[in-house]
Amino acid sequence: MTSRAASVAAASPPIPAGLRREQLVELYYWLRLTRTLEEKLTNLYRQGKVIGGLFRSLGQEADSVGSAYALRPADFLSPLIRNLGSMLVKGAEPLQIVRQYMAKAESPTRGRELNIHFGDLEKGYVGQISHLGDMVPVMAGIALSFKMRKEPRVCLVYVGDGATSTGAFHEGINFAAVQRLPMVIIVENNGWAYSTRTEQQTAVKQLVDKAKGYGIPGERVDGNDVLVVYEVTKRAVEKARAGGGVTLLELMTYRRKGHAEHDAQGYQPKEEIARWEANDPIDRYDRQLDETGWVTREERAAVRARIETEVDAVIAQAENEPFPEPETALDGVYAHPARIEPLWYRHA
Amino acid sequence: MTSRAASVAAASPPIPAGLRREQLVELYYWLRLTRTLEEKLTNLYRQGKVIGGLFRSLGQEADSVGSAYALRPADFLSPLIRNLGSMLVKGAEPLQIVRQYMAKAESPTRGRELNIHFGDLEKGYVGQISHLGDMVPVMAGIALSFKMRKEPRVCLVYVGDGATSTGAFHEGINFAAVQRLPMVIIVENNGWAYSTRTEQQTAVKQLVDKAKGYGIPGERVDGNDVLVVYEVTKRAVEKARAGGGVTLLELMTYRRKGHAEHDAQGYQPKEEIARWEANDPIDRYDRQLDETGWVTREERAAVRARIETEVDAVIAQAENEPFPEPETALDGVYAHPARIEPLWYRHA
Amino acid sequence: MPEITYLEALREGLREEMRRDERVFILGEDVGTYGGAFKVTEGFIEEFGKNRIVDTPIAEAAIVGAAAGAAHMGLRPVAEMQFIDFISCAYDMLTNYVATARYRAGLPTPMVVRGPCGGYVRGGPFHSQNPEAAFLHTPGLKIVCPATARDAKGLIKAAIRDDDPVLYFEHKYLYRRIKETLPEDEDIVTPIGKARIAREGRDLSIITWSAMVWKALEAAERLEREDGVSVEVLDLRTLLPMDDEAILATVRKTNKVLIAHEDTRTGGVAGEITARINERAFEWLDGPVLRVTAADVPLPYAPTLEDYVLPQTEDLVQVARKLAAY
């Protein structure tokens, strides 16, 4: 085994996109971690241990992971519900994710917000709100602060195909384009917005054409090829960093699960799902690594094993944690006052 | 004179765009009426007889008149603040305009709204509100009603270069494009949005490129050539009527006065204004008619004289009219109740 | 006649109006093939076709604006907000365009904007909102909030038939929890602007609407049982226009008023009701008008937090006891 792997490695083609071998292992880790974490969360959801809804990115992990991996630590991103992978790459911990889904006191939002709606200004990702499109102007503002302070930092913003229909998306991307802000917009085209096909969201043949309407460059690539996603994002990010302004990237992928776990997705053709299952980004990466030998099977098996134990431990820990104390609900509406008065009849 | 005119007429080249001679006279009438009306309103404004602000379309008359002239009586349009000409063509009367500016009881909105903010469902134009962009979804809804009822009617929507930055514009045009509604969007590019240049509104080189972002056809033409505007609009309107969906037209023109009469427009380069003055759409049409002899000078002089008396009469009439009765302010907030109760202390 | 849920009653009301009047149509996100996020319009596209059940892009301002345009032309649009929380994206269109259309330009704008509101469902800050206070303050709009299956049906039918724009806020907590047997032959139409006495009482009035009506009834029973206090529960049903007569009648009857709403306290609808009572029935009050509401925070997700922030039956009992003893 090892010897065979080694010999393959010897014959390995060069690694693309200027990546090092350890980075390929890291990418593999993030991809697998995203999927495993979501799978185990699905079990918890079935057991009723996830309080709200559960959103999957099954089959879309590569676009989140590959793109986020192109950022530097000081850069910022804002994920949407299917961009768990991007948050993990940016430093969100599995324990935080599980706590958040379970509404635990120690969750990053102290039980105030659900699923992956949280952020970290130190690590460089911003907590989304549900209202689609709203993060685009907000991230434009963060990018504006980079430009004003002449900091070599970039913002990466994720939107879905459906979110491109919102007024906020339009106002935000147009604002960023005019100001030539260091920003990259990723349109994650997974074919569906809830039960709505992309043709019902927009009349453009391809969403990348929206770039033309904002006077910015755009590129459309295979979102299920993690290395391609990394490479194209990296290029756009460094261009933005160099003062080249906004780029729109359309990443082609597919939403293999329903809108959320409750959704039986009856409207999605079985064959369509099957076709994309055959195009699974992690399987493809596995095959690529098999063929090139860049990362041996043994190494990958070890990564998966590590993830298993890691995530199981995290869940075990989170499960036994308490919900937040009721009165903490009164904290932090304002900086001043730091805690609002309880309603008078709650004193009693 | 007459003989020379006649002889010229004999040698006249064919009239373009399938227009008849009488129609050329009509177009001349609408152009002149728009300008004369605004000029006389300016005098009234200086005398303090216009209650609110006064907005001019000086130098832009051709794009409003030429485009509106391409509609049938059953078609609809929604003007913006500089599209007085389009309303006149669609049947708004000078008396209504003057009354409205003077906030008279008999004004189309009974003194509730200002300048040209009014509409007429019989004649086919809708009263705008100030909030830029909002009319685009509304007109999409009117076009949707045409489509649902299979009526061969079309909506024409005017927006300025600046209004294209609004979320409402985006949501409305995208909605219309997806639904393939019978709608034509005119982007009246007059170079300025208040003090803001088009480059500060959008990064596109030309606004017509926005069409690409919505998957609809677009055309960019000289907005100061009334016959060209008519022809291109006519084509788009009939295409929409035939089920061909939405078209975006960028009409190139220039705002020669300030944003409103109060605006000293110090930010607009004198030479720029002068250059466009030399490109005045009415002078150009006059010259064209001189050269082609389609409409003689005498005829045009007669038209101008008619307009003079017409507008003067209208102003004389409106000036002596009363303001609305105070209590009428309580009418028509709802269909039911038709009048709301006055505040109790106003009984006394 | 089988029992039907609040949600089914709403669906029936919509379906009956669409059958009765071909000018009625529905537009919104995922309302077609999917039948809406909560399946309110399930089966509609099959029965009424794509022309009258319009799946839209994710664009609330366009949905509301397009509904207004269609309404001007004589149609009767019913626009769905997938969650009512997203009506905020159409706030400008509703308050500036729709609400003023008749007044400023004589434009008929008969339309309904409806969607699931309310908490107690662990929906977090953006899937639990109660937007009535945000619109109470807009002349030109009407606002209805059904609490029962009968009114879910009766108010949607009335809203569709009304010649003014109506906001219809349906409470998602009640969707499948409330059941009622409704006569199938009757054309149930709940008049807009008329409140309903949900329970007769003598000693104290609880004025409320939507899901809180059920908590008020629970509280009333406990107070009857445990304290012998007779509580009247007034279900407003319509918030705009408000049924002043019904409000004043219950005040004159019990002389003590508790106003309860699920929404946050400051700037909530209770303030307006208090002011009206104060202005018109001050002499009839034997005690202060008291409010039971949510705390002034965005609604948190964790059960412990949501339960703490939202008003509970226990709160109503406590405050009612204070008031009764006043």
Add this chain to the structure above:
Amino acid sequence: MPEITYLEALREGLREEMRRDERVFILGEDVGTYGGAFKVTEGFIEEFGKNRIVDTPIAEAAIVGAAAGAAHMGLRPVAEMQFIDFISCAYDMLTNYVATARYRAGLPTPMVVRGPCGGYVRGGPFHSQNPEAAFLHTPGLKIVCPATARDAKGLIKAAIRDDDPVLYFEHKYLYRRIKETLPEDEDIVTPIGKARIAREGRDLSIITWSAMVWKALEAAERLEREDGVSVEVLDLRTLLPMDDEAILATVRKTNKVLIAHEDTRTGGVAGEITARINERAFEWLDGPVLRVTAADVPLPYAPTLEDYVLPQTEDLVQVARKLAAY
């Protein structure tokens, strides 16, 4: 020390804060070369440069959203709405994103959104609005409404220094009509959340803010002169958080309260104030809390109509007389 207008005081406040703190910047439509539609930021781009005076596209949601993003990163944005009426286009961004940012995600969001509000200027329905009631109901926001030149300056400086998002509503009727001599050496900062007694009185209190303060003072003088009634005028200055102490103090002092606001009646801010007085000072009331407000209609343009719809000094006098006689 020359007299300066309300508008100049606001401009001074902005300029001083921009000089004091380089994190402060301004963004909005036509705020740069043009200096803003009302010239509030005239001369700013010359002094502070394009980097700190940002001319934006016509996109209120983007302006507010971008301000929030910049605020998260430690800047102190001041966003101008060309007319406050257009803040409705940013309603979702303000109520759902900005107001909740700290609570849900611990995001610091020190920002100011300011713009000209108010009527009496023949501006019609879309250039005369008073949006305070639309936001009073949003935990996480603060709202200030200066009535004097001193507070125009003091509140903008306080708003910029505040660590929470603040809505600053300046009244365009006061821009050039109100003058005051302000000490040039003093760093004028009006504490947010503190009301001001604009006039001491014994018999009756008028609680109000913004331009209505001046009408209240006129009315107070007339009542003193013609009726010998001593009226106290409380200028709230901040609406959120509300200064309950000051409100209760004046109620306990005069025992009769008239609340006056320019905005429409139903769902207006007066309701909330009435509820608070009712809950906490019911026993102190010698009469009903009465409201003087605009009628519930979109504000019309014609002078006869606008004057009829908006509250006038005469209304305050009439209602105050009724209350005094109660």
